[in-house]
Amino acid sequence: MRRYSLFFILLAIIAFSACKQTPKKTDDPAIQRKKDSLERIKKAEEAEKVRPRTAADIKLEKDLTYNEHTLEETYPYKDTTRHFQLDKIKEKLAYIENFQRAPHNYAVLQNYKNRNGESPVVENFVRNAYKRVSDTLGTERYQSAPLYRAEDSAKPSIYGRDGSLVSLESSDTLKMVKVNGISFEGTWFVPKRYVKSIGDSLKITHVNFVDVTNQNILTVERTGEEEWKIRSMNPATSGLHKPPHQMETPVGIFMVQEQKAKMFYLGDGTKTIEGFAPWASRFTNGGYIHGVPVNNPKGKIVEYSWSLGTTPRSHMCVRNASSHAKFVYDTSKPFKSLVVVID
CATH class of the missing domain: 2.40.440.10 (L,D-transpeptidase catalytic domain-like)
Structure with a gap:
């Protein structure tokens, strides 16, 4: 009798071990379709969050x-x-x-009535109908901020209008700061005295x-x-x-x-x-x-x-x-x- 008892106990242990090692059955197709659908919705929502808005969205x-x-x-x-x-x-x-x-650290270019100093003459300048120095885009030197292509440029390339909105990309403790244009295109360097930081919560x-x-x-x-x-x-x-x-x-x-x-x-x-x-x-x-x-x-x-x-x-x-x-x-x-x- 003891032999039979031991035999059945051994069989039970083997069966239990086999159950533990048996892989789970794959979810049925309906459940898997639901999971795939939820994943697609999640990805679509994430893509919608970062999609650039157009006039049609307004x-x-x-x-x-x-x-x-x-x-x-x-x-x-x-x-x-x-x-x-x-x-x-x-x-x-x-x-x-x-x-x-x-996210931006916003700033404004300022030089009302040349209060922050007259801008240097740009590389390629013209005189406009008012006989004032302007860049080739038509922005006057007077009341504008100089925009340099590189920090060590000898002369500015163009002028940034007073009141233009930019994103400040470098520390405003520097003499020359890096900005990305919001009111205009491109990345430029500007002497700090022409830049008023207005923070990141605008x-x-x-x-x-x-x-x-x-x-x-x-x-x-x-x-x-x-x-x-x-x-x-x-x-x-x-x-x-x-x-x-x-x-x-x-x-x-x-x-x-x-x-x-x-x-x-x-x-x-x-x-x-x-x-x-x-x-x-x-x-x-x-x-x-x-x-x-x-x-x-x-x-x-x-x-x-x-x-x-x-x-x-x-x-x-x-x-x-x-x-x-x-x-x-x-x-x-x-x-x-x-x-x-x-x-």
Whole structure:
């Protein structure tokens, strides 16, 4: 009996060991298809997160919070029509969405009235219609920052406009810092004195679009992921190319840098204060978004001018109805908001 007992115990041990070594059965096809499907969904979600956004991804809805002097999307002008270039605006908003999705140490190029020193002459320079030194792209030396191809370059290659947004790629303790352009293309070296660091937490929620072709201004506010609301649609008057004093408003992406409740201006070619423009928000060089100019330093604010929305006639600035300039002044804070000039 003991022999039989031992025999059966041995058989049980062998059977148990065999069970442990038997590989698990492969999942049935339905379960495997479900696993594969979940894996594909996960990969698709990961790819969607990093996919560059396009104009088609931007949700842009009209939800005005400023309701004075409002223009329709398409409106008559003399014997033709003008419009708001919403497709181009969506393209710019997609670009803004894309650069904000990657980490950056943001900075702004600054040289208002050459306060940080006159830039050196670029390698290949020209004299423009105003008889001022410019690079071959048309950016003037005056009020700009020099951009060098390499840290040890003898001369800058081009100029970066005052108010241009960049990503700071090297320590700002150095004399010469490396930047990647956001407002312009390429990687460049810039003397530190022309670069104002604004940190890594910038979140652009307010953008002002100035259209120099259609002479209008549209403001937007970001309300969610790829979601923007149109807050105002107004007539505007941009800068006129008329040497030696009047200059066109440059096309590009600029940071709002400073604001003045009254921006006093001089008479052309003089040092005499001729008047003021109310609710001025400066974005590049001497270019401001501001209200209707008052040709009297002690005069009262004027709300509207017949010239708004007609033809360029300003000095680089963007004229608005004064209450709209106040709206921009209140919503677009310095170093937190953009002015995008399109043509």
